[in-house]
Amino acid sequence: MKKNRTSGTIVLHNQPCDIEGPKECHSSDAMQVYDDHSKYCFSCYQYGKPEVDTKTRASNMEEELLFNKSDTKVVHIDAKNSSKSKLALIPESQLTLRGFRERGITKSICEFYGVLSVQSPEGKILKHVYPTRENGVVTGQQVRTLPKDFKAHGSLAGMFGMDLFPAKGRRIIVTEGMLDCMAVAQATFEKYNKIYPVVSVSKGSGNAAQSVLENRKKLRGFDEVILMFDEDVHGREAAEACAKIIGYDKAKIAKMPKEDDDPCKVFTRDGGAALLSTAWDAEAYRPAGIISKDLIWEAMQNYQDKVHIPYPDCLGGLNDKFKGMRQGEIALFTSGTGCGKSTILREIIWHLLSSSKDAKVGIISLEESPAETGRNLGGLSISKNPAAEEISPKELKEGFDNIFGEDRVVLLDHDGCELGSDLVDIMEWMALCGCTHIFLDHITIAVSEGVDGMVGNEATDKFMNQLGKLVKRHDVWLGVVSHLRKMGEAGKSFEDGKMATLDDIRGSGSIKQVSYDIIAFARNLNAKTEKVRNTITLAALKGRTIGRTGFCGQAEYDWKTGRLSRVLKNNELKVEESGVDELVVEI
Secondary structure: OOOOOOOOOEEEEEEOOOOOOOOOOOOOOOEEEEOOOOEEEOOOOOEEOOOOOHHHHHHHOOOOOOOOHHHOOOOOEOHHHHOOOOOOOOOHHHOEOOOEHHHOEOHHHHHHHOOEEEEOOOOOEEEEEEEEEEOOEEEEEEEEEOOOEEEEEEOOOOOEOHHHOOOOEEEEEEEOOHHHHHHHHHHHHHHHOOOOOEEEOOOOHHHHHHHHHHOHHHHOOEEEEEEEOOOOHHHHHHHHHHHHHHOOOOEEEOOOOOOOOOHHHHHHHHOHHHHHHHHHOOEEOOOOOOOOHHHHHHHHHHHHOOOOEOOOHHHHHHHHHHOOEOOOOEEEEEOOOOOOHHHHHHHHHHHHHHHOOOOOEEEEEOOOOHHHHHHHHHHHHOOOOOOOOOOOHHHHHHHHHHHHOOOOEEEOOOOOOOOOHHHHHHHHHHHHOOOOEEEEEOHHHHOOOOEOOEOHHHHHHHHHHHHHHHHHHHOOEEEEEEOEOOOOOOOOOOOEOOOOOHHHEOOOOHHHHHOOEEEEEEOEOOOOOHHHHOEEEEEEEEEOOOOOOEEEEEEEEEOOOOEEEEEEOHHHOOHHHOOOOOOOOOO
């Protein structure tokens, strides 16, 4: 006759009978375990009482899964080691085995990891006590006073949970905190009825690298080491540092679903399946900048589709060498003082605005006021030189509308502006505002006040490095003006028509190294005839993408209109007719 049969939800089915009673039962699968820890055997018909009464249990902890007795780890505390620390180990007699209802972590998971609690007389949990062991003996405790105050007791050597698993295997998961570790363990147990290797660093993200370094040999015994850290700045930095220590061949980094997520948060909010999917989807760690073949192919396709906007016809020889202007690159323009750098830049700006509806221009002209820049550009757009004749208000307005009417020009008023890195921030802002082409005239002034506390060539190197990253990050074309060094020996100067070489560029070598295309031009300001004085000879000193260098023809300046026109093409130009010395070109 069946009697004393319990009621409730069965949490473990078909277990071997271990109920103590007058009858001896040898059944291997007739006992059922209920959610209040009561038991009933359908073979011997015996009833096992709950470990605690149902009312107390319901108020203190959640429904929980049980481990078989053979799976339970016994906690031994090393009393000798406790005296070596300022804070002694808390004796087991003062601790209680509890589950953490608010975290969804059961008593059985706490029991597996040896996590105990300090509770008030009323049964409220005050502290979590997470043990670390050496050779199965507790030598340290990470004590968490709720809500989040941590103190170390004893010696926190090793990693939390590492001694509970074999020294090798297919996969091990490493978390940033003990509760995160137990959340992952809870998720694996609920899905697979087994706890796979899950451990935690002992002192959070700040000590993660050291903890992993000390346990590197054990971790590398596994085929995969999944780093499941918090999805914040500290967690990401710690994960990358640990991945480098573990090795690129084994380390993977899991990504939490949302910013500032951690495994515990994902487990309680989204459930165990969602948490485990972040582990199984973890990607092999790659150093910053290393991309997959799919991203390489995408980048190649995007590069193939880049639009090459040609230089204006008056500078048409540049198109033969460079095939136009490409976004994501830096073009450097250099010449002697007064040889026409500003005029050439104005021709390019007006060409962009008048030939492409998609172009938007940012201008940083450090040698002109905004009024001067606007007046010169407006005059060029109506082919009138403000220096040659007075421009009427009506014509001035026409030129203004040509340049600024469609709001496609962003102009910096540099009066009172900080130079150096602030200019990089300004150019970044221009790019974010939609500028496709930015002009900086000129770099010598830009770095004259230093960059991030650096001066001289060091400042220039820093500045050019920032510019190189900026054009790639925002896919903009950047035209930069650079001055030349003073001639170091007697003879023909740049202002007498001498063509510059790469070594003549003033400042750090990074200027020529970071630039993609380098255009030099020369004009003999002291020639006897006006025609020669107004003739600019162009040369390509460097062409990283296309690779062609040499003479790029000539352009003649019309003082009345302020415009340039092409007068000689590349194949028509002879050195002896150019008005400049023979070129020395470097690639």
